[in-house]
Amino acid sequence: MSEKQLDLLYSEVEEELRASVRALLEDKSPASSVLARVETDQVTDTALWKELADVGAAGLPVPEELGGAGASLRESAVVAEELGRAVAPVPFLGSAVLATAALQACGTEAAAELEALAAGESTAALTVPLAAMPGAAFPEDVRARDGRLEGTVRNVADALTADTLVVAASGPDGPGLYVVAADEARITPVVTLDLTRPLAEVSLEGAAGRRVAAGADAEKALRRALVAGAAVLSAEQLGVAQWALDATVDYVKTRTQFGRPIGSFQAIKHRLADLWVAVSQSRAVVRSAASAVAAAQEPGAGDAERTEAEVNASLAQAFVSGVAVTAAEEAVQLHGGIGFTWEHPVHLYLKRAKSDALALGTADRHRLALSGLVDLPAPTA
Amino acid sequence: MTTAPAGASLDAPALRQRVADFVAEHDPATTDQREFLAARFDAGLAWVHFPEGEGGLGAPRALQSVVDEEFERLGYTPVGREGLVIGLGMAAPTILAFGTSEQRARYLKPLYTGEEVWCQLFSEPGAGSDLAALGTRAVRDGDGWTVTGQKVWTSLAHRADFAILVARTDPDVPKHKGITYFICDMSTDGVDVRALRQITGEAEFNEVYLNDVRIPDTQRLGDEGEGWRVAQTTLMNERVSIGGYPEPREGGLIAVVSHIWRTRPELRTPGLHDALMRLWVDAEAARLTKERLRQQLAIGQPGPEGSAAKFSFSRLNQEISGLELEMLGGEGLTYDDWTFRRPEGVEMAKRSAGFRYLRSKGNSIEGGTSEILRNIIAERVLGLPAEPRVDKDVAWKDLPK
Numbered sequence: 001m002s003e004k005q006l007d008l009l010y011s012e013v014e015e016e017l018r019a020s021v022r023a024l025l026e027d028k029s030p031a032s033s034v035l036a037r038v039e040t041d042q043v044t045d046t047a048l049w050k051e052l053a054d055v056g057a058a059g060l061p062v063p064e065e066l067g068g069a070g071a072s073l074r075e076s077a078v079v080a081e082e083l084g085r086a087v088a089p090v091p092f093l094g095s096a097v098l099a100t101a102a103l104q105a106c107g108t109e110a111a112a113e114l115e116a117l118a119a120g121e122s123t124a125a126l127t128v129p130l131a132a133m134p135g136a137a138f139p140e141d142v143r144a145r146d147g148r149l150e151g152t153v154r155n156v157a158d159a160l161t162a163d164t165l166v167v168a169a170s171g172p173d174g175p176g177l178y179v180v181a182a183d184e185a186r187i188t189p190v191v192t193l194d195l196t197r198p199l200a201e202v203s204l205e206g207a208a209g210r211r212v213a214a215g216a217d218a219e220k221a222l223r224r225a226l227v228a229g230a231a232v233l234s235a236e237q238l239g240v241a242q243w244a245l246d247a248t249v250d251y252v253k254t255r256t257q258f259g260r261p262i263g264s265f266q267a268i269k270h271r272l273a274d275l276w277v278a279v280s281q282s283r284a285v286v287r288s289a290a291s292a293v294a295a296a297q298e299p300g301a302g303d304a305e306r307t308e309a310e311v312n313a314s315l316a317q318a319f320v321s322g323v324a325v326t327a328a329e330e331a332v333q334l335h336g337g338i339g340f341t342w343e344h345p346v347h348l349y350l351k352r353a354k355s356d357a358l359a360l361g362t363a364d365r366h367r368l369a370l371s372g373l374v375d376l377p378a379p380t381a
Numbered sequence: 382m383t384t385a386p387a388g389a390s391l392d393a394p395a396l397r398q399r400v401a402d403f404v405a406e407h408d409p410a411t412t413d414q415r416e417f418l419a420a421r422f423d424a425g426l427a428w429v430h431f432p433e434g435e436g437g438l439g440a441p442r443a444l445q446s447v448v449d450e451e452f453e454r455l456g457y458t459p460v461g462r463e464g465l466v467i468g469l470g471m472a473a474p475t476i477l478a479f480g481t482s483e484q485r486a487r488y489l490k491p492l493y494t495g496e497e498v499w500c501q502l503f504s505e506p507g508a509g510s511d512l513a514a515l516g517t518r519a520v521r522d523g524d525g526w527t528v529t530g531q532k533v534w535t536s537l538a539h540r541a542d543f544a545i546l547v548a549r550t551d552p553d554v555p556k557h558k559g560i561t562y563f564i565c566d567m568s569t570d571g572v573d574v575r576a577l578r579q580i581t582g583e584a585e586f587n588e589v590y591l592n593d594v595r596i597p598d599t600q601r602l603g604d605e606g607e608g609w610r611v612a613q614t615t616l617m618n619e620r621v622s623i624g625g626y627p628e629p630r631e632g633g634l635i636a637v638v639s640h641i642w643r644t645r646p647e648l649r650t651p652g653l654h655d656a657l658m659r660l661w662v663d664a665e666a667a668r669l670t671k672e673r674l675r676q677q678l679a680i681g682q683p684g685p686e687g688s689a690a691k692f693s694f695s696r697l698n699q700e701i702s703g704l705e706l707e708m709l710g711g712e713g714l715t716y717d718d719w720t721f722r723r724p725e726g727v728e729m730a731k732r733s734a735g736f737r738y739l740r741s742k743g744n745s746i747e748g749g750t751s752e753i754l755r756n757i758i759a760e761r762v763l764g765l766p767a768e769p770r771v772d773k774d775v776a777w778k779d780l781p782k
Contacts (some may be wrong), residue, residue, distance in 0.1 A: 005627045008673035009680070249763050264766040266752075269759035276758055277689040284669035318662045367658035374631075376642050376657060379649035 006291035025086040031345035038195035049090040053120025068118040077235035077290035084239025094158025099124035101228040105221035109212040122163035133361035134226035144171035149204040159200040178209030194355035231289040234316035241327035289316035314366040321357040328353035391440040400451040409457035418494040463726030468492040468499035479603040500541035502532040519548035525597040538587040552778040560608035564600040582719035634701040635664035692754040695744030702737040
């Protein structure tokens with residue numbers, strides 16, 4: 001089996017981007033303010049999102065002529081790592097990754113929307129359930145007839161604060177992607193397991209939609225958006241896992257029991273060593289997924305590149321989902337009593353990690369997808 | 382052959398050119414391998430980071446992979462080098478770091494060409510993971526030493542010409558401080574090598590009894606009592622064998638089970654499929670981690686991930702070989718060959734599934750147990766505190782044995 005060796009390192013530009021995003025998050029969105037925010041009805045930090053947009057986070061993969069950074073999914077993945085590390089409540093995944101990737105795959109049809117998203121003037125949501133699996137059949141929740149949309153989609157990420165909805169709808173002439181103004185829809189918040197990523201039920205009752213992709217093009221655009229989303233989500237999961245590991249290592253160095261730091265007990269050291277290995281491996285897998293998806297989005301990319309992107313994105317979800325959950329669970333356990341309290345932020349990470357493991361396809365579904373992609377088929381009978 | 386500037390100014394293109402010039406002069410297809418390697422050593426293309434005249438060019442270590450890749454690309458693939466891993470991987474860097482100029486001149490070249498085989502007399506029945514507890518004694522005796530003790534798990538001892546040896550020279554100081562490092566000529570009287578039959582039925586390893594073995598002081602490597610520090614160099618090199626070439630997807634044992642899955646549809650069950658895919662994902666994650674480390678090394682920024690690679694690999698091998706037996710069902714009840722053989726390398730792919738299963742059990746014990754590697758990661762990478770030491774300030778002779 002041949003495949004190109006992808007660049008698995010971080011470039012200098014990416015490290016600079018990381019540093020500016022991290023500094024901003026440490027300043028404007030410390031754990032204490034995220035904790036306070038999740039108990040309000042304004043979970044999404046729109047002011048923070050504006051500032052992140054100012055450092056370029058809103059339009060990373062959008063071409064420069066549309067006001068974006070002309071970067072790639074590799075840079076988006078670096079931002080996602082930092083946002084995961086801070087469990088930052090901003091509409092990055094829904095707007096800057098999923099909706100943006102879907103619109104970018106629609107060619108020039110959606111240039112105006114992309115421009116507004118890249119500038120941070122508006123945000124968008126891709127109106128599919130957050131649990132959607134990239135390779136699944138085109139959704140049938142919304143029906144389209146004569147430019148009017150009818151139907152309900154549950155658990156849509158970042159829809160509550162979105163200005164624009166990118167709706168996957170099926171009609172008499174097949175699948176289509178539609179752009180809908182958010183105020184045309186009824187958007188109802190859902191009580192979520194992950195307190196830091198708001199979800200909503202989106203009801204369309206005859207809303208006017210502008211079709212930006214039809215038929216096979218719409219199917220391809222949705223699939224590419226979900227593959228890109230899965231790759232970037234794995235970077236967010238890496239950030240969650242890294243935070244959990246770092247916070248726990250710091251904690252076990254200072255917490256003493258039986259007359260010595262608990263981090264000197266081999267039973268604890270070995271668990272953290274295992275976790276460090278898993279997080280290191282996750283970084284390689286995440287970089288590979290981001291690079292493969294970026295390569296597939298370059299002009300001139302063909303089926304081979306798109307297959308590699310799908311292999312790597314599924315690999316990343318299959319591997320890193322479990323690592324992030326384990327890291328957060330270990331963090332709760334090794335923090336002892338304090339880890340079970342509301343006041344310590346570790347529960348935010350556990351909730352994010354477990355929800356992320358269900359988003360954009362579970363590890364099990366990705367393993368199944370992968371088995372098809374690499375010719376290790378499931379048994380038939 | 383034109384002489385380009387040597388040393389730190391060498392870069393990848395300059396080294397590629399040197400290799401191309403070298404291969405043009407010494408056709409790998411028609412030159413005897415040992416002569417070819419001797420010439421390569423003399424040209425400084427054995428270990429490019431070694432000094433000139435000692436097999437290298439004083440170039441950055443990361444460039445070795447460029448040289449190896451270029452030789453392979455130009456049609457030179459060394460054969461039969463399995464028996465040299467200890468000499469190449471452990472003795473050479475230690476001799477380079479601590480040897481006298483006489484020792485370097487005497488040992489490095491025949492070690493590189495394969496003329497002389499090396500083994501490592503480190504582990505003892507009572508000192509494996511706790512290597513510094515070793516009890517083999519070396520006593521001053523005129524201009525040399527007399528060594529008595531027993532070593533174990535010594536691969537290649539039955540073939541080796543020389544050994545790197547650690548022995549206790551001062552039992553009255555704490556255990557790390559009384560050790561000295563020697564080069565032992567395996568043909569010396571009193572060196573008694575006995576095959577050690579292992580779980581697979583064959584004997585890769587040996588027990589080595591040292592009965593009043595005479596070692597001249599000129600064979601000491603490093604200062605008296607400094608053996609622990611010298612051994613650290615050896616052990617570090619044992620665990621850092623990353624670099625070289627990019628590995629393809631589905632290398633290693635995962636290729637074996639993937640092949641069975643593809644060609645034997647009658648063996649497929651849903652549970653096995655899930656287990657296979659989990660391990661396929663783990664194997665790919667391990668491969669990408671190694672690849673990422675390789676890319677870091679290539680730009681001169683090695684990461685700490687190397688300390689985890691051996692550890693991950695051993696776990697993977699054990700899980701994959703266990704799955705393979707389950708996949709084979711009834712066929713897994715048989716074994717290929719219990720003959721008491723003395724192999725020179727580990728031939729995982731060529732043997733039966735049962736052999737792979739049993740042999741892989743050694744992977745998490747040999748070359749640093751997984752438990753020791755976890756301690757190293759926890760203490761050196763994560764900075765976690767060491768466990769309290771009960772043996773730290775106690776003379777070796779007073780420790781419980």
